[in-house]
Amino acid sequence: MKKHNFSAGPAILPASVLEEAARGVLNINDSGLSILEISHRSKDFIAIAAQAEQLVRELLNLSDDYAVMFLSGGASTQFFMAPMNLLNEDETACYVNTGSWADKAAKEAKNFGKIETLASSKEQNYTFIPRGWEVPAYAKYLHLTSNNTIYGTQFHWWPDTEVPIVCDMSSDMFSRTIPVEKFGLIYAGAQKNMGPAGTTLVIVRKDLLGKVKRTLPSMLNYTTHIDNDSMYNTPPVYAIYVSMLTMKWIKEQGGLTAIEAHNQAKGDLFYHELDANPLFHGTVTVKEDRSLMNPTFLAINEEVDKAFDAAAKAAGIDGIRGHRSVGGFRASMYNAMPLEGVQVLVDVMKDIAQKMG
Amino acid sequence: MKKHNFSAGPAILPASVLEEAARGVLNINDSGLSILEISHRSKDFIAIAAQAEQLVRELLNLSDDYAVMFLSGGASTQFFMAPMNLLNEDETACYVNTGSWADKAAKEAKNFGKIETLASSKEQNYTFIPRGWEVPAYAKYLHLTSNNTIYGTQFHWWPDTEVPIVCDMSSDMFSRTIPVEKFGLIYAGAQKNMGPAGTTLVIVRKDLLGKVKRTLPSMLNYTTHIDNDSMYNTPPVYAIYVSMLTMKWIKEQGGLTAIEAHNQAKGDLFYHELDANPLFHGTVTVKEDRSLMNPTFLAINEEVDKAFDAAAKAAGIDGIRGHRSVGGFRASMYNAMPLEGVQVLVDVMKDIAQKMG
Missing domain, CATH: 3.90.1150.10 (Aspartate Aminotransferase, domain 1)
Structure with missing residues (x-):
C-alpha cells in the first residue's frame, strides 16, 4: 500500500532523493565504494560538501557576508551555541516565546547574557503568534522560532527592526522565500525539509562573530567551523550528502x-x-x-x-x-x-x- | 574492479551491512517508509535504538553501573564534554599525550580544571607510547587515547591505577576485548569500526556524574541524554541504525x-x-x-x-x-x-x- x-x-523526503541516497550507500559516483565508508577528505565528499554549500547560497540568494556551516547536535545545540558566540554576559538578547522550542531556546541562552522575553503566548497554550511588541534598539539580537511544529503556528510576517534576527527555522527552512538580509543567524535541523536527521544548517552574518569575551571550546566556536569549511572534525557525511540531494531536488522544482x-x-x-x-x-x-x-x-x-x-x-x-x-x-x-x-x-x-x- | x-x-564497513543499510533507505522493516523519513519516536526506530544499546552492552559485557549514549558532535565534542561533566575547576585530571587527538583533548580540557600531562612522546613525533609514568591518586581521572590513528601507535596495556580512565577509543572501539571495569568513561566516534560518521558512542560509569558545580547546557549534560535514552532531541537516526547493523555483524563474527x-x-x-x-x-x-x-x-x-x-x-x-x-x-x-x-x-x-x- x-x-x-x-x-x-524526521519527515517525508522526495522519492527520487531516497532512490539516489540508497544507491550512494552501495556505490558513490561509480567509485566502487559506499558514501558511508569514504574519507571526508576524499575528492568525492569534498565535492558533495561544496555543492551543498553552493545550493544553500543559490536557494537563498546568499551574499558573501554570510557563512554557511553544516554542523551536528541539532537545533538544541544552537540554543546555547548562538548566545555563546553572539552575546556577552552584560548584553541583552530578546526572545519571543511562541512554543516549546522557543521557550527552550530562551532558557538555554540565560547562562550567557541577559534574556528579555518580549512577548509570549505560553499562557494561551501557544495558540497564536503574539503581536504588538517592539524590539529595543539595545538588543544584541532578536530570537524567533519561525514555525512551531508542536502548536501549528508560523510567522507569516517579520518584525520591522534593525536588530539582527536569530531564527530557528528547523521546521520551515527552504519551504518559502525569506528576506535573508533581516537575519543575523539562521539555524535549522535538517530533518524536515532539508534531509535526514544528523546535520544542522547554520547560516551566520560574519561581522557578528568574534565579539564575545568568553573562551569557547573549539567545537562550539562558529569561527572554527567556518575556517575549516565545516571539516574541523569528521562531519556527518551521509546527512550532508542526502541534504545536498534534497536541495538539488528543491532547485529542480x-x-x-x-x-x-x-x-x-x-x-x-x-x-x-x-x-x-x-x-x-x-x-x-x-x-x-x-x-x-x-x-x-x-x-x-x-x-x-x-x-x-x-x-x-x-x-x-x-x-x-x-x-x-x-x-x-x-x-x-x-x-x-x-x-x-x-x-x-x-x-x-x-x-x-x-x-x- | x-x-x-x-x-x-570514515572507513570500510562490512558488505552485508552496506546492503542492508541501502535497503533501509528504501524501505525499513517492510513499513513502506525509508529509515530516513520515519520519526525517531516511531516503534521501528525505538526498537533499533534499544537494540543498538543492547549490542553495546553484550559486546562489552557491560554492567548496569554504566550508561550508554549515542550522541553527535564527534569525539571532538567529548574532548570538552568529558571534563565539563567530570571535573571541577579546582580538581586535577591527568593526560598522556600520545598523538594529535590526545593533545587536542588535553587542550580543550584546560578550560574546566587543572590538567597535568603525565607523559608525552610529542617531541619524538609520537613514534611510541610513553612508559614509566604513574597516576597520582588525587587525579579525578586519567585520559588516554587508546589508538593513535595518525601515528600508528596503540596501547596494548593499561596502567595499573584505581583512578578511573577516560578513554578516546574512536579508532579501536570494538576491535578487541577490554577490561571495562578500569574505565570511567569511554567515547568513540562511530566512523571506524562501528558505523558511518554521524554518531558518537559514550559509555559512562553513572556514579561519576552529578558531581560538578558548573551549570551545563542541557545538551552538554550527560544526565540529560541518559534520562532521555539519547532522545532528548532528534538523534542521528541513520548513523545509529547503521551502527546497530555493524555491531550485529560483530556479534555474528x-x-x-x-x-x-x-x-x-x-x-x-x-x-x-x-x-x-x-x-x-x-x-x-x-x-x-x-x-x-x-x-x-x-x-x-x-x-x-x-x-x-x-x-x-x-x-x-x-x-x-x-x-x-x-x-x-x-x-x-x-x-x-x-x-x-x-x-x-x-x-x-x-x-x-x-x-x-
Whole structure:
C-alpha cells in the first residue's frame, strides 16, 4: 500500500532523493565504494560538501557576508551555541516565546547574557503568534522560532527592526522565500525539509562573530567551523550528502518561489476542508498564524477521533497523531508531500463527515 | 574492479551491512517508509535504538553501573564534554599525550580544571607510547587515547591505577576485548569500526556524574541524554541504525574475542612483511606499540614511494596515503577489512621489492 508520510520530523523526503541516497550507500559516483565508508577528505565528499554549500547560497540568494556551516547536535545545540558566540554576559538578547522550542531556546541562552522575553503566548497554550511588541534598539539580537511544529503556528510576517534576527527555522527552512538580509543567524535541523536527521544548517552574518569575551571550546566556536569549511572534525557525511540531494531536488522544482506556491496550495486545500468540515477544528485561534508546515487539529469528540484515526490508517496515512502536549492530529506537509497526499487526507476527512456528520 | 578500502575513517564497513543499510533507505522493516523519513519516536526506530544499546552492552559485557549514549558532535565534542561533566575547576585530571587527538583533548580540557600531562612522546613525533609514568591518586581521572590513528601507535596495556580512565577509543572501539571495569568513561566516534560518521558512542560509569558545580547546557549534560535514552532531541537516526547493523555483524563474527584474533592475524601478516621488506620501514620506533588498526610506514625513497602508490592503485587499494603530518602510507585495517585485503597489500609490497629491491 502506498504510504502518505505526514510525520513531523524526521519527515517525508522526495522519492527520487531516497532512490539516489540508497544507491550512494552501495556505490558513490561509480567509485566502487559506499558514501558511508569514504574519507571526508576524499575528492568525492569534498565535492558533495561544496555543492551543498553552493545550493544553500543559490536557494537563498546568499551574499558573501554570510557563512554557511553544516554542523551536528541539532537545533538544541544552537540554543546555547548562538548566545555563546553572539552575546556577552552584560548584553541583552530578546526572545519571543511562541512554543516549546522557543521557550527552550530562551532558557538555554540565560547562562550567557541577559534574556528579555518580549512577548509570549505560553499562557494561551501557544495558540497564536503574539503581536504588538517592539524590539529595543539595545538588543544584541532578536530570537524567533519561525514555525512551531508542536502548536501549528508560523510567522507569516517579520518584525520591522534593525536588530539582527536569530531564527530557528528547523521546521520551515527552504519551504518559502525569506528576506535573508533581516537575519543575523539562521539555524535549522535538517530533518524536515532539508534531509535526514544528523546535520544542522547554520547560516551566520560574519561581522557578528568574534565579539564575545568568553573562551569557547573549539567545537562550539562558529569561527572554527567556518575556517575549516565545516571539516574541523569528521562531519556527518551521509546527512550532508542526502541534504545536498534534497536541495538539488528543491532547485529542480523551481527553487523557493515554486516551493512556496506549492506549499500554499497544499495549505489552502487542507485548511479549506478544515474550516468547512463540522467534525474537526484547528487548534490555532488566529487563522493568519496557521502553519503551512504543521496544521494541527482536533476531532469534535472521541468517537470521531477514533474513526478518523482508523480511516486515515486504512488510507495509508502515517504519522498524523498530534504531539503529546496538544493531542489530536498534526498533518505535517513538508516540501516533499505532494498535493495528492493532502488530497487523500482531505478525502478521508470529507468521508468521515459524510458518515458521521 | 574490486576495491580494497584502507581509509583511516570514515572507513570500510562490512558488505552485508552496506546492503542492508541501502535497503533501509528504501524501505525499513517492510513499513513502506525509508529509515530516513520515519520519526525517531516511531516503534521501528525505538526498537533499533534499544537494540543498538543492547549490542553495546553484550559486546562489552557491560554492567548496569554504566550508561550508554549515542550522541553527535564527534569525539571532538567529548574532548570538552568529558571534563565539563567530570571535573571541577579546582580538581586535577591527568593526560598522556600520545598523538594529535590526545593533545587536542588535553587542550580543550584546560578550560574546566587543572590538567597535568603525565607523559608525552610529542617531541619524538609520537613514534611510541610513553612508559614509566604513574597516576597520582588525587587525579579525578586519567585520559588516554587508546589508538593513535595518525601515528600508528596503540596501547596494548593499561596502567595499573584505581583512578578511573577516560578513554578516546574512536579508532579501536570494538576491535578487541577490554577490561571495562578500569574505565570511567569511554567515547568513540562511530566512523571506524562501528558505523558511518554521524554518531558518537559514550559509555559512562553513572556514579561519576552529578558531581560538578558548573551549570551545563542541557545538551552538554550527560544526565540529560541518559534520562532521555539519547532522545532528548532528534538523534542521528541513520548513523545509529547503521551502527546497530555493524555491531550485529560483530556479534555474528563471534564477538570481540573472535574479532581480536582476526585483527591480530591481519596485523601479523602485514607487520611480518613490513619487517622483511627492504623497501619499507615503519614509522613507529617501539614494535610493541604498533597499532593493529593503522599501520603507518614509509618507502625508503621517492622512487619506491611512487612505484608503490601506483601499484597499489592498480590493485584496487584505496585510501592508503598517510596523514599529511606523517607522510608515507597508512594501511588502516579496521574490523571489516578481510585478511584477503591485507594479502593483496602484502603482495603488492612483495612485488615491488622483487622488481626494485
